[in-house]
Amino acid sequence: MADTQDLLGRLPAAGPTRAANRRKVLLAVAIRPGTQADIAHRTLLSQATVSAAVRELAETGLVPGVKERGKIVLSPVNDVGVGVHLGTNHTTVVARSLDADFDQVALRVSSEGVSRGWRRALPEVRHMIDEAIAETGRRRSDVFSLGVAVPRMINPRTGDFTQPILPPWREGDDPAGDLGAWLGARAFIDNDANLGALAERTYGTREHAETVVYVKASTGIGAGIIVHNSVLRGHGGMAGEIGHFTVDPNGAVCQCGGRGCLETVIGADALIAQAGGARARNGAPVPETLEEVIAAANAQDAVCMRVIHDAGRVLGQSLAQLCNLLNPDLVVVGGRLAQCQLFLEGCREYLRRFALPGAVAESSDFVLASSELGTWAEAQGALILGLRGMEHVGSDA
Template identity: 80%
Template sequence: MAIKSGTQADIAHRTLLSQATVSAAVRELATAGLISTAKDRGKVCLSPLHDVGVGVHLGFNHTTVVARRLDKEFDQVTSQVRSEGVSRGWQRALPDVKQMIEEAIEGTGQQRSHVLSLGIAVPRMINPQTAEFTLPILPPWREGDDPAGDLGSWLGVRALIDNDANLGALAEQTYSTREHAETVVYVKASTGIGAGIIVHNNVLRGHGGMAGEMGHLTVDPDGAVCQCGGRGCLETVIGADALIAQVRAARARNGAPPPETLEQVIVSANAHDAVCMRVIHDAGRRLGHSLAQLCNLLNPDLVVIGGQLAQSQLLLEGCNESLRRFALPGAVAASSKFVLGLSELGTQAEAQGALVLGLRGHEHSGGT
């Protein structure tokens, strides 16, 4: 069951299925001994299982693995996090990722043979028709890299892969405590900028998997060249490299030590460093300007900010400023029930979404 446990009414609300359909499914699963219903609150729970679901987020500068026994709540995961990602190349990262998966599985009290499903999140475009990287294949990935194939064959399961912002959106809609939203936009703001969009419980991927590539919207036609080959992309303005460069340029005038990572910029901003506070707040304003255009186009119920930059409230404040200025009032007004907030799942959102993706793929493939 990919959604968190709850009452039958909760399940109907989240899946958009009728109460009658959910009730019939619950009776069938209960008869098969797969679920139980708590008599005191009518809560539907999975019966004890040994099966384990695994979700992996292969970031540029970090890797996150979550593993969960499938009869446990979504937040009862064991996790492994390392501040090294695939920036060194996939083949060099692969042994460490395998070790992290092993340790996360062991944390559930189960063995590798109990893994039922595997989902993988990557900060790159994935063609939904082929499950391969969409051209152009951007560094650090290379032609021939196949993380789903490598990890799936090693675990002996069918692994599924998708863009990490898409999976952040999937996790937020599946597990968020907020009221169920019809249209959800999840923005991952870290090394790069990406957006995942869900409409009516369906991830909007586009025919080539390029939907939501917000980081490659042109915001300055004469700006810096982006790694995608474009010029003046949003990512060149508020991506990690751009923000670090801004802080370094300002500190060069006062002799303060320059930051090496985005995390250092965020920590300094949260500690009230004037330069870092300004850089993060301005990044929020630039992000909010692009989000305003997205809100005018899609009119979402919920926009969630995730990724490293979500660790600073200043980013959200800057976003709100620009949304109020540039979005149509009816699209973002409180009276319209529009919500802009930070991710409730924090830095685990993409890995949690990958775990859900793996489970859904297992269901749809009939367990093969």
């Protein structure tokens, strides 16, 4: 088994292009083992280039060769990848030995997020990371890569929060920098919907879909867009911010400063307020969290069923415009609202009502589905982000 953090150090010197290709193939295998065709598709390299890189990796012992069904796998290593999702009202951490399958992760989940402020949340996040790493049988010093997912816009060129910095984050907060310095590892950060899309595209059953939209419907609403295996981030990291589509020009003021944003209509606070207002009129208990609204809807509570079903319809209408614009193969709905079938039914109903028929026809292989990875999709995407980021760190080129 390789010494800690030795994964890339074991690669011998080579010309710049050859070294970069070999490094890319190695990290692609660490993200998910696959056939040479699979690796070529994910890295956008030719199969001949992948084949040459695999032969060289086999010579170093990093790749033992081709296993069952022609899959290329990683040899046993100490190195660990970590992914962290810093939600507003929850935190999720995944850690995985890089020679293990993607679903063999140590998982830690907390109902506390960063709504209390990053500085107050940081100690618990560190503790969760330590616990997850220990469960893999490794040590903190074995961490090879770290990715962080946040429900906010991230400038892809700087890794900083895109202005305006919205609560609960504040000017000067640097979660990736803080956690990376503590672990002694390079850390990378991106919007959580982007990383949910990356995880669904990488680990879902439709890995070869050309255009994928992942919608995170939870405390807020956001979307991640994958085109040809690349995350569409936009110039300032604001691509996919459907939560700030204007759906009611005379509606409530959003925390972004806009009015009537989608998030003000179907975000957690809005749904809790809708359900609470109706419940209060008949003396029934008022829900205090989105989980309570969802649980009541699943238990056939008439008020919460209506609130959740209508929220799905509103999202479906917005997604119809996105489908008309992007014509995706796959739309995945994740986040806590995706746990309620009524929400998905409403979304599907209005998506088909308002989108161009050709954009969402089953005959065109279009699929609207709930997340296959569930509530840990964003953390898994963060782990992938960390590994992808290592393509350009300390290159042997």
